[in-house]
Structures are given as C-alpha cells and as structure tokens.
Amino acid sequence: MLDAMEQLINGLLYGALYALIGGGFSILFGVMRRFNMAYGSTIMAAAYVSLIPFTRFQAPAVVMVLAGVAMAVLVGLLVEFCCFRFIQKGHELAPLMTTIGALIVITEAIIHATDAVGLRYPSPFGEESLEVGRFLIRPDYLAVAVVGLVCFLVIFWIIHRTRLGLAMRAVAERPEAAQILGVNLRTVNTLTFVLTSALAGVIGFFAAVTVGSARPDLGVFATGKGLVVMVLGGLGSLPGAIAGGLLLGIVEFQATWFLGATFRDIVAFLILFAILVFRPSGLLGSRPH
Amino acid sequence: MDYVIAVASIIGIHALLGLSVYVVAICGQMSFGQQGFFALGAYTAGMCTALWGLGFVPALLLGTLVAALFGFVVGFPALRVRGLYLAIATFGFGEIVRLAFLNVRYTRQIGDRVVGPNGAEGFRHVRWVFDGGVTGLQYLGIILLVLAVVAGFFAWLDRSKLGAKFRAVEEDETAAAMVGINVTQVKVLGFTLGGAVAGLSGSLFIHYSTYIDHDMVALPLAIASVTYPILGGLGSFAGPLLGTVLLVSITEGLRALAELREFIYGALIIVMMIFRPRGLIDEALAQRVAGWFRLRRRTEPA
Numbered sequence: 001m002l003d004a005m006e007q008l009i010n011g012l013l014y015g016a017l018y019a020l021i022g023g024g025f026s027i028l029f030g031v032m033r034r035f036n037m038a039y040g041s042t043i044m045a046a047a048y049v050s051l052i053p054f055t056r057f058q059a060p061a062v063v064m065v066l067a068g069v070a071m072a073v074l075v076g077l078l079v080e081f082c083c084f085r086f087i088q089k090g091h092e093l094a095p096l097m098t099t100i101g102a103l104i105v106i107t108e109a110i111i112h113a114t115d116a117v118g119l120r121y122p123s124p125f126g127e128e129s130l131e132v133g134r135f136l137i138r139p140d141y142l143a144v145a146v147v148g149l150v151c152f153l154v155i156f157w158i159i160h161r162t163r164l165g166l167a168m169r170a171v172a173e174r175p176e177a178a179q180i181l182g183v184n185l186r187t188v189n190t191l192t193f194v195l196t197s198a199l200a201g202v203i204g205f206f207a208a209v210t211v212g213s214a215r216p217d218l219g220v221f222a223t224g225k226g227l228v229v230m231v232l233g234g235l236g237s238l239p240g241a242i243a244g245g246l247l248l249g250i251v252e253f254q255a256t257w258f259l260g261a262t263f264r265d266i267v268a269f270l271i272l273f274a275i276l277v278f279r280p281s282g283l284l285g286s287r288p289h
Numbered sequence: 290m291d292y293v294i295a296v297a298s299i300i301g302i303h304a305l306l307g308l309s310v311y312v313v314a315i316c317g318q319m320s321f322g323q324q325g326f327f328a329l330g331a332y333t334a335g336m337c338t339a340l341w342g343l344g345f346v347p348a349l350l351l352g353t354l355v356a357a358l359f360g361f362v363v364g365f366p367a368l369r370v371r372g373l374y375l376a377i378a379t380f381g382f383g384e385i386v387r388l389a390f391l392n393v394r395y396t397r398q399i400g401d402r403v404v405g406p407n408g409a410e411g412f413r414h415v416r417w418v419f420d421g422g423v424t425g426l427q428y429l430g431i432i433l434l435v436l437a438v439v440a441g442f443f444a445w446l447d448r449s450k451l452g453a454k455f456r457a458v459e460e461d462e463t464a465a466a467m468v469g470i471n472v473t474q475v476k477v478l479g480f481t482l483g484g485a486v487a488g489l490s491g492s493l494f495i496h497y498s499t500y501i502d503h504d505m506v507a508l509p510l511a512i513a514s515v516t517y518p519i520l521g522g523l524g525s526f527a528g529p530l531l532g533t534v535l536l537v538s539i540t541e542g543l544r545a546l547a548e549l550r551e552f553i554y555g556a557l558i559i560v561m562m563i564f565r566p567r568g569l570i571d572e573a574l575a576q577r578v579a580g581w582f583r584l585r586r587r588t589e590p591a
C-alpha cells in the first residue's frame with residue numbers, strides 16, 4: 001500500500017511533464033484547430049541540441065535549456081512553414097499528414113546524424129532519491145513538477161494578460177471575426193508556433209533528463225503522450241491538458257506497478273481509444289466541432 | 290533475380306495494405322490502424338500453419354476472417370468519430386494490437402525450435418513455405434494471384450452501385466442518408482473490408498518472411514500503408530497500386546536510397562499534400578479516363 005502511495009506521488013510529479021506536452025498540443029489546437037504531430041519531434045530535436053553545449057563546454061543546465069528552446073523555435077517555424085502555410089483549404093486531414101511527414105523527416109535526420117544510438121543525458125539534479133516522510137521521491141521528477149508549474153503560470157499570464165493572448169483567444173473563438181477586427185491571422189499563427197515550440201524546448205530537456213538519455217524514439221513517444229493527454233483533457237482545453245497529464249502520469253505509474261512495464265503504454269492507448277469513442281469532448285472540454 | 294523477386298513480393302504484399310487503407314478511405318474514413326489488422330492476420334495465419342498444422346489456404350482464410358471480424362468490431366465505435374479524431378482513434382487501435390502482441394506468449398517446442406508468438410521475441414519459424422519446397426518465384430506467383438483477385442474485386446467495386454454508395458458517404462453523409470443509403474452499413478462494411486484485406490496482406494507476409502514482431506507493425510508501417518493511396522491517388526483502385534509500385538521500387542530498387550526510405554516517405558507526404566492532396570490518380574483523372582472508354586463505346590455502331 002505504501003509503495004502504491006509512493007508510485008502515486010511520483011506519477012503525479014511525472015504527470016507534470018505529460019501535462020506540459022499536452023499543453024503544447026492544446027494551445028496549438030485551440031488557436032489553429034490543427035494537430036501538430038511533429039510536436040514530439042520538435043521536443044526531441046531540442047533534447048538533442050541542448051546536449052551539445054554540455055558535451056562541448058560542460059555548460060550549466062540553464063544554457064542547455066536555452067539552446068534547446070532556440071532549436072525548438074527554429075524547428076517549429078520550419079514545421080509551420082512546410083506543413084501548414086501552403087495547405088489548400090478544405091483538406092482537413094492534410095495538415096495531419098504533413099506533420100506526420102515532418103515527424104518522420106526530423107526523426108530520420110536525427111537517426112542519421114547520431115547513428116541511431118541513444119546519448120546519455122546528464123541529470124543536474126543528482127541520482128539520489130529524496131526522502132520525504134516515508135516516501136522516496138526522485139529529484140528529477142520534483143524538478144519537472146516545479147518547472148511545469150512555472151511554465152503553466154507563464155502560459156496563463158501570456159494568454160490572459162497580454163495582447164498576444166487576447167488575439168490568440170479571439171482567433172480560437174472565431175477566426176473570421178478576429179480577422180475583421182484587425183487581427184493578423186498569419187502573425188498569430190506564427191507566434192502561437194513560437195510559443196508552443198519554446199515550450200517544446202523546455203520539455204525536451206526535462207524529458208531527456210527523466211528518461212536518462214536522448215533517443216530517436218523520443219519524438220513518437222512525446223507525440224503519443226501529447227495526443228492521449230489532449231484527448232483525455234478535452235481538445236484545446238488548457239486546464240484539461242493539466243488534469244489529463246497528471247491523470248495519465250498517475251495511471252501509467254500504477255499500471256507499471258501492478259501490471260508491469262509492458263502494459264504501461266497499452267493502458268494509455270486504451271484510454272485514448274475509449275475517450276475518443278465514448279466521450280470525444282474529453283474530461284474538461286466542450287464538444288468538438 | 291532473387292532481389293527482383295523479393296522487391297516484387299514486397300510490392301504485392303504492401304499493395305494489399307494500400308488497398309485496405311483505400312477501401313476505408315473511400316467511405317470517408319482515414320485509418321491509421323490498418324497495421325493492427327495486418328498484425329492480427331499475420332499472427333493468426335502464422336499460428337495456423339506453424340502451430341496447428343493447418344494448410345496454407347485455410348491459414349490465409351482464417352487470418353483474413355479474424356482481421357475482418359476485428360474490422361467489423363472496430364467499425365462500430367469508429368462511427369462515432371470522424372476526420373482527425375478517427376485518424377487518432379484508429380492509430381490508438383493499431384498501437385493497442387501491437388502492444389497486446391508484445392504481451393502474448395503462446396509457444397510450443399517443435400523439434401529444436403520454440404514456435405509461436407513469444408512476446409518481445411516475436412513470432413519466429415513460420416516455415417510452411419520452406420518446408421513445402423515452394424520457391425521464391427512460386428510464392429511471388431501466389432502473392433500476385435491473390436493481389437489480382439483482390440484488385441479485380443476493387444475494380445468491380447469502383448464501378449458498382451456499392452462503390453457509388455461508398456463515395457456518396459464520403460462526399461456528404463447527410464445527403465447520402467437522405468437518398469436512402471444506410472450510412473452505418475456502408476461505414477462498417479468499409480472497415481470490415483479494410484480489415485479483411487489488411488489481414489490477408491499480413492497472412493501472406495508472415496509466410497513470406499517466416500517471422501514477425503511487434504516492431505514491424507509500428508508507426509512506420511502505418512505511415513507506409515497510408516502513403517501508398519495518398520501518393521497514388523484516391524480516385525480509383527489503381528491509385529494505391531500505382532503508389533505502392535512507385536514508392537517501393539524507388540526505395541527498395543535503388544539500394545543507395547534504402548537508407549533514406551523513411552526520409553523520402555515523410556518528404557513525399559508533405560509535398561503531395563500541398564500540391565495534390567487527392568494523389569496522382571485523383572477523382573478528376575479517374576473520371577476522365579473512365580470517360581474515354583465510355584466515349585469509345587458510344588461511337589461503336591449501334
């Protein structure tokens with residue numbers, strides 16, 4: 001029972017990472033009504049690039065994260081340009097397909113650049129588990145939870161307290177009306193990509209730290225989790241993404257604990273399928289259009 | 290020569306997979322889960338010949354049937370979602386099947402070999418083709434024969450009333466329902482047919498390769514199977530066939546490019562979606578070609 005509690009706490013902390021990934025998906029979906037399947041590969045590209053300053057100059061974690069964010073924004077802008085900008089109107093599935101194409105292209109580029117071997121990732125938070133009361137808690141999970149909290153505070157501030165946020169909410173609500181009122185749709189879309197990609201940069205570092213290595217399957221992993229979280233919480237709902245992420249973290253840790261590691265992902269995808277079919281609006285979302 | 294036979298066999302097997310995506314797509318449902326049906330067919334057919342001592346033809350039929358059954362079952366929940374949501378849900382289904390086979394252990398010691406689905410080890414030693422003395426060329430003949438039968442069925446479907454119903458549902462569900470088409474029936478039938486064809490493809494594949502594991506039915510296979518009809522076109526059954534021949538012969542045929550296969554698939558999807566979102570053989574082209582034949586018939590003396 002005590003162990004299950006420990007798994008619950010660690011799952012909740014780790015869930016913050018899933019919440020961040022889902023948050024990135026949700027913001028983009030909320031504004032553009034599009035899935036960005038290449039989001040996972042943006043995260044992965046950031047994870048690999050933030051390793052460079054460390055291996056070259058033993059740079060501190062902050063520099064690593066900044067390098068990751070820069071790379072992620074670059075990749076994000078590239079994805080927006082290649083996969084969204086020239087899509088003809090009325091082809092709903094086209095951006096889904098193009099971003100899947102981008103997911104493969106980026107993954108393959110990384111595989112060819114690194115000979116497909118995982119690269120060991122340093123943990124700036126130490127390897128020793130922290131003892132809190134009677135529970136052992138992993139320090140990197142704790143860091144993820146703290147960073148997740150900070151990131152979401154910043155995101156909520158941007159969305160609810162800045163002009164950009166106002167424009168984003170307007171576009172999400174009614175793109176045509178927003179355009180009539182002088183919102184430049186293309187600018188808002190691009191800036192949304194910059195925002196979510198910067199978030200991907202932060203996620204990339206922490207995802208690789210918690211996994212312990214930067215691996216070429218990180219992209220598909222992150223995209224999969226992001227989809228599950230977004231669907232779980234309700235498409236385009238940011239509070240939903242937070243709730244969904246934490247819930248997925250808890251469920252996965254319990255599934256691993258009780259059923260074994262090979263059942264972890266199956267539980268996640270079963271939830272995805274069931275929610276999509278029986279409650280497509282998710283836990284906290286409005287009905288899909 | 291062996292190399293050409295190998296490439297041709299892969300083309301035949303993947304063409305079936307492309308057709309299975311096509312038949313689901315022409316009733317308005319884009320499936321990213323056909324690799325799940327492929328896996329179900331492969332594992333079932335493999336167990337038939339390797340474990341239960343059944344013949345090759347019953348194995349093909351049973352593999353097809355099991356996959357069709359799953360297609361039928363998946364068809365109903367799939368009714369509730371469409372577009373993006375369906376694409377994601379079907380991919381979820383494919384992953385569920387894949388991860389389920391990661392946990393299935395059902396093996397028997399035959400001679401000095403452990404035969405049967407063995408979790409992460411995969412399903413080895415499906416040796417019906419080798420033990421039966423069937424050569425690569427003969428097996429290619431079997432593959433192409435099956436493909437010809439299936440392609441013939443699709444050629445009929447494209448011209449039939451049923452095919453017209455499929456297209457009507459894709460174009461506008463409400464309008465299709467208004468003219469008396471049973472939309473539920475059409476969509477579930479689409480998934481059942483798609484499952485059957487993907488299962489048949491998997492059944493042929495496992496006897497060709499003697500081996501399958503869960504990694505072989507992951508995302509890359511899903512993407513390949515969707516790329517064939519998207520590149521070739523959704524206007525006619527010839528589309529996915531053309532797409533498969535083009536893609537597989539480019540990536541397998543030129544050895545230098547084999548390394549870059551995934552890369553090419555990814556880039557091609559992006560380019561096609563931007564410039565020709567309905568593929569090379571789209572509806573307009575298919576109609577025009579069909580028109581030529583109709584014209585010729587009309588000019589014949591009555």
